[in-house]
Amino acid sequence: MRLTxxxxxxMNNPVRRCIQKRFEFRLFQEMGLTRPGKRILEIGCGSGYGARLLSTIxxxxxxxxxxxxxxxxxxxxxxxxxxxxxxxxATDLSAFEDASTDYVVVFGILHHIPAWKTVLSEIxxxxxxxxxxxxxxxxxxxxKMIDRLFHWHVPEAGFSYAEFETGMMDAGLEVLETRAYGFFNSYCAQKPDNQT
Ligand SMILES: C[S@@+](CC[C@H](N)C(=O)[O-])C[C@H]1O[C@@H](n2cnc3c(N)ncnc32)[C@H](O)[C@@H]1O
Structure with missing residues (x-):
């Protein structure tokens, strides 16, 4: 969904960038987003600040x-x-081949997308x-609290954290770690490697 x-x-100002760098990216790093030499896909990359952060690894x-x-x-x-x-x-990643990515990174997008389960399957x-x-x-x-003031999200989008975690598992992803940060939850999930 397009942003208002x-x-x-x-999303495009220094305060947002500071939060993304000091809290969100740092949490991902603590959960293992550290290894160099990986093929990274960022979904909902916005104006590209995530690319700058991810370039450091x-x-x-x-x-x-x-x-x-x-x-x-x-x-x-x-x-x-x-x-x-x-x-x-993000609901149609057919430009990317199966098994073509090592890390998928998402800084807060799926709560904007009614078909968020499709995005998880594509991931x-x-x-x-x-x-x-x-x-x-x-x-x-x-x-919903934000929307009382700003109307940023379409009503058809959204989930509880329990629904989201079930959605990741239904898509075939194993949730390895969850961290709560303010109103946000951060997750590290893995596509199982059945050959190991
Ligand atoms: C809340 S902003 C976050 C932007 C950036 N990741 C950040 O953290 O500053 C959500 C972003 O997701 C994008 N977006 C929304 N729906 C999308 C979709 N279906 N496919 C791809 N991107 C989408 C929006 O255009 C927007 O840039």
Missing amino acids: TLEFWA KPASYVGIDLMPEQIERTKGIDLPNTEFAVMD ERVLAPGGSLFIEELQKAST
């Missing part, structure tokens, strides 16, 4: 996708090795066996 003008502004490659052309337009000045950005809907498909999903999300109880 106000949320677009809220020296990935083999990084692709950031976002639904909004206005966000991808803002990534134009980013000059990082083996890095690409594309306008794409499972593109992850290589043993690959990891690092995802932070906000549950519906919290988005």
Whole structure:
């Protein structure tokens, strides 16, 4: 779903970047997002600040996708090795082959997408066996509070954390770790490697 003008502004300012760097990325690192040489797909990459953070772990490659052309337009000045950005809907990742990614990273997107279960299935498909999903999300109880003031989320979107965790398991992902941070939950989930 496209962001409202106000949320677009809220996502593209120094305060948001500070939170993303000091809390959200740090939590993902504590949960294991540290290994260099991985193929990374970031879903809902916005204007590309996540790419800058993720470049510090020296990935083999990084692709950031976002639904909004206005966000991808803002990534134009980013000059990082083996890095690409594309306008794409997360519910259809058919541009990526099965098992083509080692890490999928999501900084708070799926609570905007009514078909969030489809996105989880697509994530499972593109992850290589043993690959990891690092995802932070906000549950519906919290988005409803925000929407009393701002109307940022479509009513058809959203889930409780219990529903979200079940959704990851139904998609074939194993939840390895959960951390609560303010109103957000961060997860590390893995696509099982049945050969190990
Ligand atoms: C809350 S913003 C977060 C942006 C960025 N990850 C950050 O943390 O600052 C949600 C982002 O998800 C994108 N988005 C929403 N629905 C999407 C979809 N179906 N496919 C891909 N991106 C989507 C929006 O355009 C927006 O950039």
